[in-house]
Amino acid sequence: MTAQTYELSHLQALEAESIHIFREVAAEFERPVLLFSGGKDSVIMLHLAVKAFAPARIPFPVMHIDTGHNFQEVLDFRDRTVERLGVRLVVGSVEESIAKGRVRERPDGIRNPLQTVTLLDAIQDNGFDAVFGGARRDEEKARAKERVFSFRDEFGQWDPKNQRPELWNLYNGRHHKGEHIRVFPLSNWTELDVWQYLAAENIELPPIYFAHEREVFRRDGMWLSVGPHNTPREGEEVVTLKVRFRTVGDAPITGAVESTAASYEDIVAEIAATRLTERGATRADDRLTEAAMEDRKKEGYF
Amino acid sequence: MELLRFATAGSVDDGKSTLIGRLLYDTKSIFEDQLESIERTSRDRGDEQTNLALLTDGLRAEREQGITIDVAYRYFATPKRKFIIADTPGHIQYTRNMVTGASTANLALILVDARQGIVEQSRRHAFIASLLRVPHLVLCVNKMDLVDYDEAVFDRIRNEFRQFATKLDIGDLTFVPISALMGDNVVHRSANMPWYDGTSLLHHLEEVHIASDRNLIDARFPVQYVIRPQHQTNRELHDYRGYAGQVGGGVFKPGDDVVVLPSGMATRIESIDTADGPVNEAFPPMSVTIRLTDDVDVSRGDMICRPHNQPRVTQDVEAMVCWLSEQPLSVRGMYAVKHTTRNVRAQVRDLDYRIDVNTLHRDETADSLSLNEIGRVKLRTTQPLFVDEYRRNRITGSFLLIDESTGATVGAGMAL
Numbered sequence: 001m002t003a004q005t006y007e008l009s010h011l012q013a014l015e016a017e018s019i020h021i022f023r024e025v026a027a028e029f030e031r032p033v034l035l036f037s038g039g040k041d042s043v044i045m046l047h048l049a050v051k052a053f054a055p056a057r058i059p060f061p062v063m064h065i066d067t068g069h070n071f072q073e074v075l076d077f078r079d080r081t082v083e084r085l086g087v088r089l090v091v092g093s094v095e096e097s098i099a100k101g102r103v104r105e106r107p108d109g110i111r112n113p114l115q116t117v118t119l120l121d122a123i124q125d126n127g128f129d130a131v132f133g134g135a136r137r138d139e140e141k142a143r144a145k146e147r148v149f150s151f152r153d154e155f156g157q158w159d160p161k162n163q164r165p166e167l168w169n170l171y172n173g174r175h176h177k178g179e180h181i182r183v184f185p186l187s188n189w190t191e192l193d194v195w196q197y198l199a200a201e202n203i204e205l206p207p208i209y210f211a212h213e214r215e216v217f218r219r220d221g222m223w224l225s226v227g228p229h230n231t232p233r234e235g236e237e238v239v240t241l242k243v244r245f246r247t248v249g250d251a252p253i254t255g256a257v258e259s260t261a262a263s264y265e266d267i268v269a270e271i272a273a274t275r276l277t278e279r280g281a282t283r284a285d286d287r288l289t290e291a292a293m294e295d296r297k298k299e300g301y302f
Numbered sequence: 303m304e305l306l307r308f309a310t311a312g313s314v315d316d317g318k319s320t321l322i323g324r325l326l327y328d329t330k331s332i333f334e335d336q337l338e339s340i341e342r343t344s345r346d347r348g349d350e351q352t353n354l355a356l357l358t359d360g361l362r363a364e365r366e367q368g369i370t371i372d373v374a375y376r377y378f379a380t381p382k383r384k385f386i387i388a389d390t391p392g393h394i395q396y397t398r399n400m401v402t403g404a405s406t407a408n409l410a411l412i413l414v415d416a417r418q419g420i421v422e423q424s425r426r427h428a429f430i431a432s433l434l435r436v437p438h439l440v441l442c443v444n445k446m447d448l449v450d451y452d453e454a455v456f457d458r459i460r461n462e463f464r465q466f467a468t469k470l471d472i473g474d475l476t477f478v479p480i481s482a483l484m485g486d487n488v489v490h491r492s493a494n495m496p497w498y499d500g501t502s503l504l505h506h507l508e509e510v511h512i513a514s515d516r517n518l519i520d521a522r523f524p525v526q527y528v529i530r531p532q533h534q535t536n537r538e539l540h541d542y543r544g545y546a547g548q549v550g551g552g553v554f555k556p557g558d559d560v561v562v563l564p565s566g567m568a569t570r571i572e573s574i575d576t577a578d579g580p581v582n583e584a585f586p587p588m589s590v591t592i593r594l595t596d597d598v599d600v601s602r603g604d605m606i607c608r609p610h611n612q613p614r615v616t617q618d619v620e621a622m623v624c625w626l627s628e629q630p631l632s633v634r635g636m637y638a639v640k641h642t643t644r645n646v647r648a649q650v651r652d653l654d655y656r657i658d659v660n661t662l663h664r665d666e667t668a669d670s671l672s673l674n675e676i677g678r679v680k681l682r683t684t685q686p687l688f689v690d691e692y693r694r695n696r697i698t699g700s701f702l703l704i705d706e707s708t709g710a711t712v713g714a715g716m717a718l
Contacts, residue, residue: 006553010303013305015589016548054529145374170700170702276333277333
């Protein structure tokens, strides 16, 4: 920032807006929780939360909705981070939901859509009234219409046609018992902003976001990683490539991109030049139908 | 790189989607998979051209009915600035949507069709932009290719709009003749209109001076959250007491004499903290934590300001209100009020008039406001508010009215 003109850079302005949102929730809700998977958006979320309340600790726990299909590097990172910051970690386990018969494993083995039940159960069991998510409006077209404070009814449902107008920097978090608000402090960030900010703040990420050699195979036009939850089918040839991940989700459906970008600098340059959205490039779950995200969101998905 | 937020108003007929599409496309902000997806959908629907509105009209109901339901946010950047577009639909719920989009905008972009000239909708959009105090207004005269790039057509529309604008409070008004379809004067200056001596639209968006739009004179700091680490071992942190918030106006510096409202206690700023360390000054829209020299009682909803420049402390608020709910505003009705970080309740004591957004006619016989209507009201609040005129400060002059039973946001208020 320059003293003469009182200007903020776009990253400083976005940071100030996000911090304002975090504090607003901490002040007005009784039991907020921050969704933390170890993915890059949730890492920025946690970083901003730390900044919002410094030098005090973050005044709410974090929660991971665990599909059981994880990248080990990301789980290690999650545990290390939580330990370092001294925050409480709540884990909602999809595997447990399956064992309890709350949901049934899908024939294709994809667990991403199953997370909704686990998430809503965990929100109810813990009595959370505000749930921070790292979703951004530039990610997906149903999310482009999402509010910063997004009202969810007692079934966790989102009603896109009946959203509260959101004006100035005034956020309306009113809700009755059993209802809750999803809060999206990164609404106005783009993928490029996220990477520029990660680089500017030198924030640690799980190593799989940077280029590394990995055994992968081709399915549905994506490079999938060979691992305990991902076995190549007949005819799917395994090759070793230099790749990195642009997003990190349910392992069986998260594709890697071929890349040599090993540093933040490289990644920012690569993202600035890319011609594919991160979800288009790497997420099979969004390809199910044109309105896949909207349908999942209405049911209470992130 | 600076951030500029702008609101676009108009309907598909004015070529708004084409214009936004061109801005996004020419700045390489549309991705290949997005383009392929909307090309496929356009083809399936039998559209003749790729319908760029489908980029964000992604909700099922929107695609099925071919309408835009809600404000859509789009993002693009050039090497000079990052832009956030609040794209507000022209037909359905136009007032509610445009008021929402305009509330955070640095600039409003209004499109008119060169063949039609200024129509009712253009006047309505200009009125809302001025009511919401959007600092910069750009009138794009579109489809110049269809009037043979005729200077006389542009001049006539410009003069007519200028005349109308004298009735409004518009700070900075710019006119650009464009053809969104052909790309004239959108990203680059057009050779087809040598008589036009201004810049291209994108160049204007990149260069328009927005730093002075914030109020840097009246120091206002609504206290949002009290930070108390309550550290057992670290003695220094044990006594830490900071007031966190986003600066709502003016410039704060360590050592400044300040007053805390509503108590009126005078004290001084000890330091202004951020997670990256203390700063020498804080100005809007910075989020910071202020520590005070004296141990005074300060909590959320209080306001820190300067002793000789204070907001009005009042329970009687006169305001323009835009109604956002199907359930009409009723005189004598009680509502919850959210103003800065303060939550109070208020009764509507009187509705002075309802304004016709198309003609600016004031109807003083009106006794209620329906959805999308705008009027001047008198409110009496249960606790004092610390208010500035909205025209002087958009942050300390704005408030929401909330239905206490449903929790819905029903009114957007601007203090007079």
